[in-house]
Amino acid sequence: MYxxxxxxxxxxxxxxxxxxxxxxxxxxxxxxxxxxxxxxDGERIPLTIADYDREKNTITIVFQTLGYSxxxxxxxxxxxxFTDFVGPLGTPAPFHDDWKRIIGxxxxxxxxxxxxxxxxxxxxxxxxxxxxxGRSAEFVILVDLFKEICKNVYIMTDDGTLGDKGVxxxxxxxxxxxxxxxxxxxxxxxxxxxxxxxxxxxxHDIPTSVSLNPIMIDGTGMCxxxxxxxxxxxxxxxxxxxxxxxFKVDFDECMKRQGFFKQEEHECNLGLS
Amino acid sequence: MPNMSMTKVPMREQExxxxxxxxxxxxxxxxxxxxVEEASRCLNCKHKPCMxxxxxxxxxxxxxxxxxxxxxxxxxxxxxxxxxxxxICGRVCPQEKQCESKCVRGIKGEPVSIGRxxxxxxxxxxxxxxxxxxxxxxxxxKVAVVGSGPAGITCAGELAKRGYEVTIFEALxxxxxxLSYGIPEFRLPKALVAKELENITGLGVTIETNVVxxxxxxxxxxxxxxxxxxxxxxxxxxxxxxRIPGENLLGVYSANEFLTRxxxxxxxxxxxxxxxxxxxxxxAVVGAGNVAMDAARTAKRLGAxxxxxxxxRGEEEVPARAEEVHHAKEEGIIFRLLNNPVKILGxxxxxxxxxxxxxxxxxxxxxxxxxxxxxxxxxxxxxDVETVVIAIGQSPNPLIRQTTEGLECGKRGTITVDEETEQxxxxxxxxxxxxxTGAATVILAMGAGKKAAQSIDESFK
Numbered sequence: 001m002y003x004x005x006x007x008x009x010x011x012x013x014x015x016x017x018x019x020x021x022x023x024x025x026x027x028x029x030x031x032x033x034x035x036x037x038x039x040x041d042g043e044r045i046p047l048t049i050a051d052y053d054r055e056k057n058t059i060t061i062v063f064q065t066l067g068y069s070x071x072x073x074x075x076x077x078x079x080x081x082f083t084d085f086v087g088p089l090g091t092p093a094p095f096h097d098d099w100k101r102i103i104g105x106x107x108x109x110x111x112x113x114x115x116x117x118x119x120x121x122x123x124x125x126x127x128x129x130x131x132x133x134g135r136s137a138e139f140v141i142l143v144d145l146f147k148e149i150c151k152n153v154y155i156m157t158d159d160g161t162l163g164d165k166g167v168x169x170x171x172x173x174x175x176x177x178x179x180x181x182x183x184x185x186x187x188x189x190x191x192x193x194x195x196x197x198x199x200x201x202x203x204h205d206i207p208t209s210v211s212l213n214p215i216m217i218d219g220t221g222m223c224x225x226x227x228x229x230x231x232x233x234x235x236x237x238x239x240x241x242x243x244x245x246x247f248k249v250d251f252d253e254c255m256k257r258q259g260f261f262k263q264e265e266h267e268c269n270l271g272l273s
Numbered sequence: 274m275p276n277m278s279m280t281k282v283p284m285r286e287q288e289x290x291x292x293x294x295x296x297x298x299x300x301x302x303x304x305x306x307x308x309v310e311e312a313s314r315c316l317n318c319k320h321k322p323c324m325x326x327x328x329x330x331x332x333x334x335x336x337x338x339x340x341x342x343x344x345x346x347x348x349x350x351x352x353x354x355x356x357x358x359x360x361i362c363g364r365v366c367p368q369e370k371q372c373e374s375k376c377v378r379g380i381k382g383e384p385v386s387i388g389r390x391x392x393x394x395x396x397x398x399x400x401x402x403x404x405x406x407x408x409x410x411x412x413x414x415k416v417a418v419v420g421s422g423p424a425g426i427t428c429a430g431e432l433a434k435r436g437y438e439v440t441i442f443e444a445l446x447x448x449x450x451x452l453s454y455g456i457p458e459f460r461l462p463k464a465l466v467a468k469e470l471e472n473i474t475g476l477g478v479t480i481e482t483n484v485v486x487x488x489x490x491x492x493x494x495x496x497x498x499x500x501x502x503x504x505x506x507x508x509x510x511x512x513x514x515x516r517i518p519g520e521n522l523l524g525v526y527s528a529n530e531f532l533t534r535x536x537x538x539x540x541x542x543x544x545x546x547x548x549x550x551x552x553x554x555x556x557a558v559v560g561a562g563n564v565a566m567d568a569a570r571t572a573k574r575l576g577a578x579x580x581x582x583x584x585x586r587g588e589e590e591v592p593a594r595a596e597e598v599h600h601a602k603e604e605g606i607i608f609r610l611l612n613n614p615v616k617i618l619g620x621x622x623x624x625x626x627x628x629x630x631x632x633x634x635x636x637x638x639x640x641x642x643x644x645x646x647x648x649x650x651x652x653x654x655x656x657d658v659e660t661v662v663i664a665i666g667q668s669p670n671p672l673i674r675q676t677t678e679g680l681e682c683g684k685r686g687t688i689t690v691d692e693e694t695e696q697x698x699x700x701x702x703x704x705x706x707x708x709x710t711g712a713a714t715v716i717l718a719m720g721a722g723k724k725a726a727q728s729i730d731e732s733f734k
Contacts, residue, residue: 023489037446041539043547044446068547084446086483217538217548220444220485221670222454222510223530227521234514234521239672253521256623260523264549 002036002085005058007078011138014064014109015074016050022057024049024087030120031093031113031211031243034059035219036073037084043069046216048188048242049088050112051119059085062112062141089219090242093117094209095124099183103175104130104150105168105197107189111141113211114188122149129182130154131171133189137162169196176204184208187246191258195251208246212237214257229253276313279382284389289603293573296458296541299600300364305343308393312340314378315385322375323387328720331355333372333387340390349398352391357430358423358469358719360399361452363392364461365563366716367594399468407477412436414733417500419486419673422450423715424506424706426473427722428729433476435730440500441473442484447537450508451707452715454537455529457567459574460597463536487672492680492702502701502729505688506722509667509707515559519617520663524553524625528560528568528664535571553659555579557628559614560664561586562712566597568662569606580606581656583628585613586646587635611635611646615653617661627655669708677702687711695725703729 006018024034033048051060065074076082095117102121106114111132118128129152134140136159146153154171155163164171172185185208187197194210201208216226219238226237231248235241285301286292292299303311315337323333332351339348352359368374368388376384414437418429421443429439447453452466474480484490486507495503512527514520531550534540538548556572558565561584572580582601584591587610591598602608611633618627632652635644669686681689681698688704690697695705705721707713 023484026494027489027491041542041546041548043538084483086444086446086485086489088488089485217530217533218445218510220488220510220672222512223533224512224514224527225530229521234516253623256523257521261549261551264551 001081001083003081004076004078005056007076010062010141013139014062014141016060016062016112017076018051018053018058018060019082019085020057021059021085021087024059024085025052025054025057028052028059028088029092030116032088032090033213033219033242034061034085034087034089036061036082038069038072038076038082040083042072042083044084044217044219045069045073046089046213046219046238048113048116048211048213050116052116059087060112062109064109086219090238091240093120093186093211093243095121096184099126101127101182102129102184102186103172103180103182104128105133105172105185105187105189105193106130107133107168107193108135108139109141110189110193110211114186115142115145117186117188118146119149127151129175129180131156131168133157133168133193134162135159167196168193169200172197173200176200176206182206185246191251191255194246195255198246198249198251202247209243210246210249211242212244212249212254213242214254215260228257275316276310278314281314281383281386281389282307282311284386289600289605292459293570293604296574298462299459302396303389303393305393305397308340308390309343311386312337312390315341316377318377322377323372323385326371326373326375328371328716329356329723331372331391336394337385337387337390340394345394345397348394352394356719357427357472358715359391360395360465361423361461361469362716362719363388363395365456365594365714367714369595371716399465405472405475407475408434408436410436411438412733414438414502415440415500416502416504416729417442417495418504418506420444420450420506420508420706420708421448421470421480422452422506422508422706422718424508424708424718424722425450425504426470427719428504428506428705428726429478430473430476431723431726432729433473433478435726437730439477440479440481442486442490443480443482444485445537446482448480448482450506454533455564455567457532457536457571459570460567485672487676492673492677492699496701502703502732504722504725504729505673505697505702505704505708506706506718507670507673507708508718509712510670511668511686512663513666513668514663515614515665517614517616519619519625522617522619522625523623524551524659525617525661525663528558528564528662529667531568531662532564532571535575541571541575550575551660552577553625555581555658556660556662557581557583557614557656557658558662558664559583560666561591561593561610562664562666563593563597564667565662565664566593566601566606568664570601570604572660572662573604573606577660579658581609581658582606583609583612583614583630583656585611585633586643587611590643609656613646613648618655625659625661627657628661629653629655667707667712669711685711694728695721696728701732
């Protein structure tokens with residue numbers, strides 16, 4: 001069993017858990033994901049790794065309570081266990097040795113997997129800045145952790161309750177226009193946010209990677225449900241990704257595919273208060 | 274005196290119009306009387322032609338003779354001396370291409386229904402509820418088996434019987450491989466798969482689920498952890514797509530995704546489980562193998578009104594088991610043979626609204642002897658469907674070959690082995706089943722698992 005050793009409720013919709021999972025912790029790298037499941041007939045939920053500790057054999061996950069299964073997961077407490085917890089899946093984030101200075105752009109729950117990537121880049125001596133976005137102050141997460149590894153931490157909220165008011169691309173544009181130079185941008189968050197980040201960085205020709213989290217079942221290349229179009233070619237996000245060159249991703253198709261089971265998810269949630 | 278009836282004793286089945294609305298098993302099996310009656314059609318030929326058609330060499334006339342004598346325990350013992358999963362093989366083997374194709378009774382009339390008798394014997398034994406006993410005398414050697422499908426469990430079972438300490442690593446949360454995620458409940462009840470797996474763990478085999486070899490651990494990690502030999506029975510899990518426009522539209526599934534949602538994740542229990550399946554009123558399944566038949570019949574059971582099998586070749590070339598094709602037709606599946614998909618059409622929101630198909634005609638036989646189909650120009654038409662399931666085959670998963678140095682593979686990603694020993698190009702690493710052959714049958718995978726177990730055993734002597 002995969003025991004929960006730490007739980008933090010980051011805000012009303014987002015929970016952090018540190019989970020014992022020796023097989024995942026043994027070889028995982030930043031950028032990879034795992035699949036968690038609770039209960040006999042539970043759904044397989046893919047989650048990008050937020051942190052790992054090889055000595056303690058633990059993995060940290062941060063998830064948003066969106067549907068039936070994530071709400072059930074959020075009810076678990078320290079000492080409880082996941083029924084299944086399998087990984088690491090996908091390929092590690094494609095870091096380049098010649099990066100000197102990069103910026104991460106995160107939105108909502110995507111902030112957590114971005115932390116894992118920037119932590120590793122920081123360890124490798126890359127100078128990192130970050131822009132963290134959220135609806136309001138409450139939804140901006142993990143700021144203190146980023147302060148330990150980033151030179152500049154910029155915060156953007158829709159309502160201006162923390163940091164500057166506006167979307168993350170507003171801050172990114174300001175920085176670029178002010179002459180800040182970055183070798184690379186890593187953006188993780190809602191598809192619509194990543195799409196706009198990429199639109200901006202494309203104009204300024206700054207290579208940008210994105211992390212996709214499409215609907216999938218097995219996470220090992222078996223179902224093909226996670227297919228995405230990259231540079232006109234069909235790829236499986238679970239084995240070819242989840243990180244891709246943002247310039248090549250067909251975001252509009254991703255967004256449509258993400259919504260395929262909306263009605264079913266709604267029906268599934270009716271039973272929950 | 275043998276029973277000289279020209280035809281098989283018919284199998285009891287659920288009525289087509291009833292069963293195409295439920296997920297219960299279609300074929301209900303022989304009664305004791307029926308099994309004995311059918312078994313007495315066997316001529317007990319001296320040269321045993323049926324056995325030459327069996328990939329695992331089950332002593333067929335021997336077990337049938339025991340059935341005639343109503344000694345069903347002995348019959349079970351004879352079958353399981355060579356075949357660890359008789360309840361499964363009795364249900365899913367393509368007998369008409371194997372044992373039954375060699376049966377002398379088949380020359381004039383129908384062959385002896387070896388599969389149905391095998392199934393009866395296995396079910397009879399299972400109903401008694403006897404459990405196997407672990408081998409107490411261990412030989413001190415540790416073997417890892419990767420994948421818990423037919424190849425892996427057969428290999429593991431054979432090794433455990435010989436005293437090896439065997440651990441099976443399974444990537445999914447549930448063991449059984451294709452028996453669990455692929456073949457539907459109505460053809461192979463999952464309770465039965467669970468019982469066959471209990472027989473394997475009962476022998477002392479450990480099954481570790483949620484370990485993706487190639488990701489969680491590599492083959493080399495397994496050697497580091499003390500395993501002395503490794504069997505790769507990782508199957509053919511990577512779905513092929515048609516590479517035609519519209520394949521990423523909403524409502525296009527690979528057969529793997531479609532069947533996994535229903536079988537492994539139990540999406541057919543709508544409202545009771547959180548994994549959804551969405552299906553249109555009209556469904557096209559592309560392909561005509563067993564997986565295609567399973568997908569089409571599943572779609573019907575999920576409530577689709579019109580379900581089509583769309584296949585680019587003709588009737589003769591249909592690769593599915595004869596019984597599955599027969600059952601599918603009875604259940605109202607519409608066959609559009611010599612029809613090749615050209616394009617999947619979508620509405621303004623990206624949902625499938627049709628599939629453009631071109632009719633085909635058969636040309637001259639090609640190198641393989643099969644008449645290859647050619648499109649008939651101008652014969653294109655649109656099949657109005659909201660769901661498309663692609664069931665045109667699977668290839669082996671690349672995760673292990675990408676992370677194992679020295680493991681040679683063929684062009685289609687199949688692992689290269691010595692046919693006699695199932696040994697790969699890496700020392701102490703063996704492979705078998707679909708991972709080696711590409712998508713094939715349960716019984717061939719079992720045969721390979723068994724052969725590999727023998728080779729592994731010999732390597733320690």
